[in-house]
Amino acid sequence: MTPITADATSLFDKLWQARLIKDLGDDRGLIHIDRHLLHDLSSPQAFAGLRQAGRPVRTPALQVAVPDHIVDTMPGRGDATVRGGADMIVALRRNAVENGLRLFDIGDPRQGIVHVVAAEQGIVLPGMTVVCGDSHTCTLGALGCWAFGIGTSEVEHVLATQTLVIRKPSSMRIRVEGRRGAGVTAKDLALGIIRAIGINAAKGGVLEYAGPAVTALSMEERFTLCNMGIEASARSAIIAPDETTFAYVRDHCGSPEWLPVATEAWTMLRSGPQASFDREFHFNCTDLAPQISWGTNPGQTIGIGDAIPPLPEPSAPRERASAERALAYMGLAPGQRLEGLPIAKVFIGSCTNSRISDLAAAARIVRGRHVAPGVRALVVPGSSRVKAEAEHLGLDRIFIDAGFEWRESGCSMCVGMNADRVAAGERCVSTSNRNFEGRQGPGARTHLASPATAAASAIAGHIADCRQVAGR
Amino acid sequence: MKAFRKVTGTGVPLGRSDIDTDAIIPQQWLITTSREGLGKGLFSNWRYRDDAFTPDHGFVLNEPRFARAKILVAGPNYGCGSSREHAVWAHLDFGIEAIIAESFGPIFRDNALRNGLPAITLDGAAVSQVLAQLAALPANRMTVDLERAEVTGPDGTAYRFTMDEERRRALLDGIDDISATLAHAPDIDAFHSADRIRNPYYWVQPPRD
Numbered sequence: 254m255t256p257i258t259a260d261a262t263s264l265f266d267k268l269w270q271a272r273l274i275k276d277l278g279d280d281r282g283l284i285h286i287d288r289h290l291l292h293d294l295s296s297p298q299a300f301a302g303l304r305q306a307g308r309p310v311r312t313p314a315l316q317v318a319v320p321d322h323i324v325d326t327m328p329g330r331g332d333a334t335v336r337g338g339a340d341m342i343v344a345l346r347r348n349a350v351e352n353g354l355r356l357f358d359i360g361d362p363r364q365g366i367v368h369v370v371a372a373e374q375g376i377v378l379p380g381m382t383v384v385c386g387d388s389h390t391c392t393l394g395a396l397g398c399w400a401f402g403i404g405t406s407e408v409e410h411v412l413a414t415q416t417l418v419i420r421k422p423s424s425m426r427i428r429v430e431g432r433r434g435a436g437v438t439a440k441d442l443a444l445g446i447i448r449a450i451g452i453n454a455a456k457g458g459v460l461e462y463a464g465p466a467v468t469a470l471s472m473e474e475r476f477t478l479c480n481m482g483i484e485a486s487a488r489s490a491i492i493a494p495d496e497t498t499f500a501y502v503r504d505h506c507g508s509p510e511w512l513p514v515a516t517e518a519w520t521m522l523r524s525g526p527q528a529s530f531d532r533e534f535h536f537n538c539t540d541l542a543p544q545i546s547w548g549t550n551p552g553q554t555i556g557i558g559d560a561i562p563p564l565p566e567p568s569a570p571r572e573r574a575s576a577e578r579a580l581a582y583m584g585l586a587p588g589q590r591l592e593g594l595p596i597a598k599v600f601i602g603s604c605t606n607s608r609i610s611d612l613a614a615a616a617r618i619v620r621g622r623h624v625a626p627g628v629r630a631l632v633v634p635g636s637s638r639v640k641a642e643a644e645h646l647g648l649d650r651i652f653i654d655a656g657f658e659w660r661e662s663g664c665s666m667c668v669g670m671n672a673d674r675v676a677a678g679e680r681c682v683s684t685s686n687r688n689f690e691g692r693q694g695p696g697a698r699t700h701l702a703s704p705a706t707a708a709a710s711a712i713a714g715h716i717a718d719c720r721q722v723a724g725r
Numbered sequence: 726m727k728a729f730r731k732v733t734g735t736g737v738p739l740g741r742s743d744i745d746t747d748a749i750i751p752q753q754w755l756i757t758t759s760r761e762g763l764g765k766g767l768f769s770n771w772r773y774r775d776d777a778f779t780p781d782h783g784f785v786l787n788e789p790r791f792a793r794a795k796i797l798v799a800g801p802n803y804g805c806g807s808s809r810e811h812a813v814w815a816h817l818d819f820g821i822e823a824i825i826a827e828s829f830g831p832i833f834r835d836n837a838l839r840n841g842l843p844a845i846t847l848d849g850a851a852v853s854q855v856l857a858q859l860a861a862l863p864a865n866r867m868t869v870d871l872e873r874a875e876v877t878g879p880d881g882t883a884y885r886f887t888m889d890e891e892r893r894r895a896l897l898d899g900i901d902d903i904s905a906t907l908a909h910a911p912d913i914d915a916f917h918s919a920d921r922i923r924n925p926y927y928w929v930q931p932p933r934d
Contacts, residue, residue, distance in 0.1 A: 277891075279890065283912065283913075285913075285917075287927050294809070295808065301759075312917070337756040338756055380927075388806065388807050388832055402808040403808060403835075404808050404839065406810060406839040407839070410902055413906075414903060414906045414913065415913065420891075452743060452805065453743070453802045511925065512926075515926045550745075575742055668752060669752045670756060687747070687807075689747040691747055692747050
């Protein structure tokens with residue numbers, strides 16, 4: 254009898270093999286790129302490089318361009334934004350038109366944050382390789398594709414060759430077990446995991462999220478989880494495609510005739526039972542509370558009701574120095590509780606938490622209530638399509654009646670390079686992904702949290718537990 | 726890409742861990758369509774006390790003995806965060822020619838190597854030793870020799886380092902990555918033709934276009 258050979262290849266191994274043009278030896282491969290997403294921040298210098306070298310775009314049909322980072326978010330906007338910013342939008346437009354690339358320009362109903370748009374427009378599919386000059390490209394790995402952020406030189410390389418030369422990255426898996434409690438969202442899961450495994454845990458490799466608590470997530474929740482992969486230094490995050498994925502693709506591709514064949518192929522995209530990883534983690538989410546960051550990296554996070562941990566021992570000087578510096582920047586002290594801390598701003602948006610389910614979760618808390626005096630609160634939909642859908646559902650009225658500003662889509666206050674900023678010393682509860690020093694503006698104090706926590710805090714005027722505020 | 730073989734010059738210690746690219750080049754410097762002139766923005770939120778570029782003398786790069794630094798020695802996970810290649814261009818424009826750390830943010834490291842800026846990994850003990858010497862000694866001259874794959878610390882101690890051999894050769898020869906890849910053009914063409922048949926749905930334009 255022939256023994257049954259157990260499948261020992263990981264999901265990532267399968268993607269690598271399928272998109273490998275040529276083995277270059279020494280663990281390096283020439284990799285085909287299925288989708289290249291371009292935006293206003295990281296692409297102008299790449300096109301300039303192409304022009305200088307007299308090189309054409311190798312495969313225009315596989316590129317999609319959308320302005321998001323620098324764009325203004327005020328209703329009725331045009332190209333005008335912060336000083337110098339319009340040049341970047343104009344450059345993207347000119348480069349797209351001159352090279353025959355698809356462009357979802359300002360005013361186009363498909364415009365939005367590149368990672369939100371690429372999924373909802375059916376541009377990215379399971380099994381693909383997807384790159385973008387943006388570290389949060391790992392978001393799209395939620396669809397079961399190999400998606401990763403690149404720099405501008407690599408953007409130029411992809412434009413010229415539709416490939417990248419890559420040394421095969423290390424691979425990790427985290428199995429997430431347990432059941433999330435009430436008020437505990439995918440964002441809390443993402444933050445809780447980073448806090449547990451550390452911000453350098455994935456060491457630049459590919460991190461597969463698996464286990465029953467991951468399978469149970471909706472597609473939009475999976476985007477949130479994978480979005481934060483890079484904050485654990487995973488250049489790519491990935492979830493094996495399943496029925497949830499296929500249903501999402503069907504809904505966003507308009508059921509083309511090729512879908513059954515493709516779906517059949519995509520069911521093979523999973524790690525075999527014998528697959529091995531360079532590192533494996535386990536995480537149980539049953540006792541996880543809603544999370545909020547206290548420091549200046551996403552791992553410096555606690556449960557909403559907890560106190561800031563004591564300083565690390567002097568025997569760990571680096572960790573201690575890092576915590577001391579973060580606390581000084583944030584104006585906080587060990588042992589202090591975050592709950593009840595007054596805030597100046599609330600930001601609901603970003604490629605982490607700006608999809609329709611995020612806005613709906615926030616609206617459930619906001620409905621019939623009002624933003625506290627002295628708090629400025631923004632809702633910035635992830636795309637023009639999300640915005641239209643929210644308006645169709647009447648969510649915009651709920652936010653506006655409650656005193657929130659209802660904006661056009663873009664990266665907004667997550668990246669702090671457009672007009673939406675947090676002033677020095679101001680405290681902001683933000684649904685974005687980075688609480689780095691100065692990220693939302695020089696001296697800005699960012700507390701990362703879920704849309705529900707952000708909404709509850711906006712109403713309370715201080716950092717608040719969303720579970721204490723009944724949804725309506 | 727400019728070739729890199731060897732640099733000798735002032736080393737500057739920046740031992741904090743997890744220095745992200747937002748700190749290396751804050752967002753206001755990204756509002757540009759050029760790669761030039763970003764040196765002024767390097768660590769600008771730490772280097773300057775205000776918008777008028779008044780130097781903060783508490784920051785290491787403002788100390789006179791490190792003013793002309795060519796080699797930056799940093800804590801682990803240097804360059805984590807955003808993919809902004811401006812972070813690499815800012816180092817080069819400032820005059821930093823090599824960076825040494827225990828580990829790097831993955832995208833920053835790739836960006837550096839593609840710009841002729843060696844991002845060199847040494848083990849934690851070696852980095853700590855060099856950082857301590859730079860902070861303590863009046864001597865702060867160091868050497869990074871890529872041909873010998875060796876860093877020489879301020880006290881003359883030599884440390885061997887390893888780097889992906891292909892990347893090391895690319896730096897030494899200053900090769901153009903795109904030209905090198907275009908040499909595989911027939912393979913790329915063949916893959917495209919085959920894949921259009923194998924996975925036709927990856928080649929159709931999505932709807933609503």
